[in-house]
Structure formats: C-alpha cells, structure tokens
Amino acid sequence: MRRTLLAGMLLSAFAVVGCGKKAEEPAASAASEAAPAVAQAAEYVVGTDASYAPFEFQNDQSQIVGFDVEVLSAVADKGGFKVKFVNTPWEGMFATLTQGDRDILSSAITITDERKQSMDFSEPYFEARQLIAVGKAVTGVKTFQDLKSKKVAVQTGTTGDEVVQKLLGKTSSSIKRFESMPLALKELETGGVDAAVGDNGVVINYVKNNPQHGMATVEDLQSFAPEYYGFAVKKGNQELLDKINTGIKAIKADGTYDQIFNKYFGTK
C-alpha cells in the first residue's frame, strides 16, 4: 500500500532529523520532537475515473479537478486527513478497494443496495438522475419508453447501463456499451446510436459544450428515480468512513459545500 509506505518514509525521515538534533541538544525531550502534524495526517489514495466532467476530469495541465475533487478535498480538510487523486478506469474500480490499491473512491458513484454488499458508502453528497441525450436526426423521443425501438449508448456498469438493460433486455444488441461516458456520447455525435443515457450533470455538460452536433436532452422524471452519490471505502473501514462523514457534515454546516455546489451548478 503506497500510503503506508510513504507515511513510513516520512516518519523515518523525521526520526533521522530528530536523532541528529537530540545528540546536540540532550535537553530536548522526545515528546517535543514529535513529527509535525503534516507527517501525522494520514494520506489516502483516491480512485477516480477522471473522464466525467464536471465531477472529475483533467484540466489543461493534466491535473484532476472537478466537483467531487473539491468536495472530497474540503471533506479531508475538516476530517483531518489528506487525499491523493489517482486516475482509475471505471471498469474494475470497485475491486481496487478490496485489493487495497485505493482507500477511497470518488467518482460520482451512485449508492445502490447491490454495491453496498461489497463496499461501504459515506453519507450522500449529491443528488442525480438519469438523463437521455438524443442525436440531431432523432425524432419522437419524449419519454424513456420511446427508446424501445432505438439504439442506445451507455457507460458499462453504470446505473445508466442498468436502467437501459431493464428497458431493452440485458443482452439486447441495441445497447452499445463504452468504457467511458465521453466515448458513449461521441458515438451519439457520430450517429452510431440514436440516444445515450447517463447521469444528468455529465450529459448536460457534454451537450452544452458540443453544440455543433445538435444533440438534445430529454428528461423523464417518471421513469428515473433520484440517485445519490457517495464516497466509497473498503467494507468495514469504519474509521475512514467516520472521518469522511465528519467532514461532510462540517462542510455542509459551514457553507463550504454550497459554495462548491454553486461554483459548478449555480444556486440550488
């Protein structure tokens, strides 16, 4: 585990410095030479699929930024820990928790009963819903049901994939699955599918930023239930979960959450 290794290295570095000092100043007690707080705050490795603007994406300097990144960083500040974001493909992401490669997953992850079997979730930090995007040449899509006779793109293994499977059948050849949401939406742009289904924030963001392709969005509040995003940790890691939940509570109470929310989505 990288975090443990790094913490170990930092601690030994301080131990070395401390020893040298002690030899010169025998009066100083061991306690007063404890490593400064910066070395004591645990740093957690955060897995995120950074192809999901505006929640997590790479800016021009290849830094991972976005709503989730700002929220979790603020949470960490209040919860007394540090975070390091590592770009992690969506497919296989959940397994990185059990393997110990990632400590936290922050990836616009919808809390579902099925997922709760294999990982633990923080308190919800965002409400989302599925949204349909339709291609320029596509007419007659007013509700989700209207996609029955259409070709639909989704990101593999997402809640969007799940709802479309329910409509069209799990093995339907009308479902085209992609490893990222931008790839699914590109397929829509180029006319390979009639529609795409995904989280509203991401679909709206993409359609808005690619106006030249004439895509439109179709909302269906009847067919799609609200979903709630949570940060995930390895099942049973209550200590970390408590720190995260403490942080979430704090940023909701002091206005930090609203500030970040407004920056990305405008006032509620």
Ligand code: ARG
């Ligand atoms: N909210 C959806 C889900 O949990 C999609 C999340 C996809 N996130 C991402 N960063 N690709 O299934």
